[in-house]
Amino acid sequence: MSLLQVEGLEMHFPVRGGLLNRVVAHVHAVNGVSFEVQRGEILGVVGESGCGKSTLGKCLVRLNTPSGGAFRYDGVDYTHADHEELMDYRSRVQMVFQDPYSSLNPRLTIRDCLTEVILFHRPHEAEVRDVDEMVLELVQKVGLRADAVDKYPHEFSGGQRQRIGIARALACNPEFLIADEPVSALDVSIQAQVLNLLMDLKDEFGLTLIFISHDLKVIEHFCDRVLVMYLGNVVEELECETLHESAQHPYTRALLGANPINHPRERRELTVLEGDVPSPFDLPPGCAFAGRCPIAEPRCSESRPPLEEKRSGHRAACFLVE
Amino acid sequence: MAKFLQQRGVKKLLKDRLAVWSMWVIGLYLVVAVVVLVGNVFLGGDWKRATEERVGPDNVPGLWSAVTTEDRLEHAKFYFDSVDKASRSSDPAGAYAALQWGADRLPDWSAEVIEREILEPARRLNEELSEVEELDDDPEALVKVDRLEALVRGRIGASHDQAGAASTSLGQRFRLLLGTDRQGRSILLRAIYSTKVAVQIGVISALISVLIGTILGAAAGYFGGVVDVCVVWLYSTFSSIPWIVLLMVLASAFRGSSVDGTLIPVYAAFCLSFWISPCRVVRGEVMKLKELEYVQAASAIGFGRARILFKHVIPNTAHLMFINFSLLFIGAIKAEVILSFLGLGVKTEPSWGVMINHAKSEVLNGFFWQIGTATAFMVVLVLAFNTLSDALQDAFDPKHV
Numbered sequence: 001m002s003l004l005q006v007e008g009l010e011m012h013f014p015v016r017g018g019l020l021n022r023v024v025a026h027v028h029a030v031n032g033v034s035f036e037v038q039r040g041e042i043l044g045v046v047g048e049s050g051c052g053k054s055t056l057g058k059c060l061v062r063l064n065t066p067s068g069g070a071f072r073y074d075g076v077d078y079t080h081a082d083h084e085e086l087m088d089y090r091s092r093v094q095m096v097f098q099d100p101y102s103s104l105n106p107r108l109t110i111r112d113c114l115t116e117v118i119l120f121h122r123p124h125e126a127e128v129r130d131v132d133e134m135v136l137e138l139v140q141k142v143g144l145r146a147d148a149v150d151k152y153p154h155e156f157s158g159g160q161r162q163r164i165g166i167a168r169a170l171a172c173n174p175e176f177l178i179a180d181e182p183v184s185a186l187d188v189s190i191q192a193q194v195l196n197l198l199m200d201l202k203d204e205f206g207l208t209l210i211f212i213s214h215d216l217k218v219i220e221h222f223c224d225r226v227l228v229m230y231l232g233n234v235v236e237e238l239e240c241e242t243l244h245e246s247a248q249h250p251y252t253r254a255l256l257g258a259n260p261i262n263h264p265r266e267r268r269e270l271t272v273l274e275g276d277v278p279s280p281f282d283l284p285p286g287c288a289f290a291g292r293c294p295i296a297e298p299r300c301s302e303s304r305p306p307l308e309e310k311r312s313g314h315r316a317a318c319f320l321v322e
Numbered sequence: 323m324a325k326f327l328q329q330r331g332v333k334k335l336l337k338d339r340l341a342v343w344s345m346w347v348i349g350l351y352l353v354v355a356v357v358v359l360v361g362n363v364f365l366g367g368d369w370k371r372a373t374e375e376r377v378g379p380d381n382v383p384g385l386w387s388a389v390t391t392e393d394r395l396e397h398a399k400f401y402f403d404s405v406d407k408a409s410r411s412s413d414p415a416g417a418y419a420a421l422q423w424g425a426d427r428l429p430d431w432s433a434e435v436i437e438r439e440i441l442e443p444a445r446r447l448n449e450e451l452s453e454v455e456e457l458d459d460d461p462e463a464l465v466k467v468d469r470l471e472a473l474v475r476g477r478i479g480a481s482h483d484q485a486g487a488a489s490t491s492l493g494q495r496f497r498l499l500l501g502t503d504r505q506g507r508s509i510l511l512r513a514i515y516s517t518k519v520a521v522q523i524g525v526i527s528a529l530i531s532v533l534i535g536t537i538l539g540a541a542a543g544y545f546g547g548v549v550d551v552c553v554v555w556l557y558s559t560f561s562s563i564p565w566i567v568l569l570m571v572l573a574s575a576f577r578g579s580s581v582d583g584t585l586i587p588v589y590a591a592f593c594l595s596f597w598i599s600p601c602r603v604v605r606g607e608v609m610k611l612k613e614l615e616y617v618q619a620a621s622a623i624g625f626g627r628a629r630i631l632f633k634h635v636i637p638n639t640a641h642l643m644f645i646n647f648s649l650l651f652i653g654a655i656k657a658e659v660i661l662s663f664l665g666l667g668v669k670t671e672p673s674w675g676v677m678i679n680h681a682k683s684e685v686l687n688g689f690f691w692q693i694g695t696a697t698a699f700m701v702v703l704v705l706a707f708n709t710l711s712d713a714l715q716d717a718f719d720p721k722h723v
Contacts, residue, residue: 058618061622062622063618063621063622083624083626086624087624090622090623090624091624094622094623095619095622097615097618097619098615099615102614102615102616103614103615103616103619104616105616105620105634105638106638107637107638107640116625116633117623120623120624120625121623121624165619168619168623172623
């Protein structure tokens, strides 16, 4: 059985306005997303800004309560669980945030920050062991020096802060990590370090990961499987190993084509997408991508193509993909 | 502490000479206030009474210079005229009762006795004195001026001999340093004692206002919804009332109660009107902070809302609390002066506002030292505080490197 099952997850944010502060519209951030994550794998989620990938992550750690659909973790439905019921889930599923400059409380030293989490989620372990020792161990695991514990976040660089953010997530001793663009705010050289750190930690702690990014190259390098999202929908799901060969959906192909290539003589298939992403306030009736799709047919804008299994381990939401 | 002094902002602040000076000045005021408070309350010294005691003749200017005899005569005539005018009114007894110069008043005599004991001899003296041309050359005239003063003030208290004899002692010289007011009280002692009142009002009302404002503002910003609506409604309502009117209403609401004239109505009035600005600012800041990732991380970890609010959100509004505290501290001191000047503030203790209020009629007679002293004490403190606030802003603002 898969570790995480997501079924038709929806997140619609109400927009209030007018005289009596009524709900005048909804932002359709996530529209019925379904997928499964197996224990021990790394699932990538890719898409452009505003496609709902971060909202999906926040729904899965219940920072937002989904407005529709459900997700089950290890067989238990946590979609609408309350604060007490979520306690166990929160110690097992943690999140790493995007911006290392705003993800750490500037008034807490690293020691205070980690100690608080350890005492909160692992009080029994903390009775047996010295908490300071546990903090030091964590700090060293994420590749920081032991004298870092008594410093404040502003004394660190972006990459170091991201390591601290990872240490904070690990302080709960989780088995599942949702990493929301953990490297997109970092320099390229630091990105590789943090990705390698995540890979090492995955092996050491036996973690399962959802890795959210807008960078297909990073996903390709790092993940086992990838979900491509467009305007709140999953448009394609495929194995990373054969990403270039098996990508079928025109949006995925466009994303792949947008990647710079590293040899001057190589030529790439370049599809420059024109137009804009449709408004998330009122979605088009057909395929959300139809308006920008180079191969769209009339039926694409009339009905929405379902996400179908095209081959084993490959799903795509497109009428024109075989 | 050593680490604190090494911070860039602190270093920059200590390099700013004006800032260091203003810190010394503020420190001096605080020390004076604490010494008066401790001496008055904990050591059992009744320093408040010392400020009410007559230490010398009325309206002596400071720095041991003497009032000219002409001035004294003029002043005495002013009092004589007011009694004389009262005697000719339709209801002399009522007019006498209404006559009051500060704490001094006419003795509680009947109109006939006042006529016989005060007005007749005073008229005679007045006539005799108006014939003298050079007052200082005539020793008899000096005695007459003394007697006239004594008569019309209804008090056979201070005479110049008494003050002259005592003025040799160091304590007396100190008390007379900045002169006396209309009731012969030491202006210097009163101004020093007022420092305690000012600092007390500033600290207590600013502290309570900031506390109320922060808690309400943080709750409104963090919980949103109904809490937010209630708090916003509350402060919109309060801020639609001009604060001076609110202060006057509250001050008069306490009239006649046992705390009337003490500092308590003043505290109440200030806290009720001053919590609005910290509340508004903190609410906005908290609305911003709660969307930051470290607050989201705290809820993803599963911390309760109270813990997030008090440990992760409110400590990060500390800079706003400091700024608001310093603004409200000065604001409260100035407001107290205005309120006391209008006769709605402190009545049981001297304060700068009370001193300025008492000095109103003195200034017309050219006795400027009471209003001058009170104003100077206040201006120096306010100026020092404003200078320090500016320097703090310069030193700790990350945009000015």
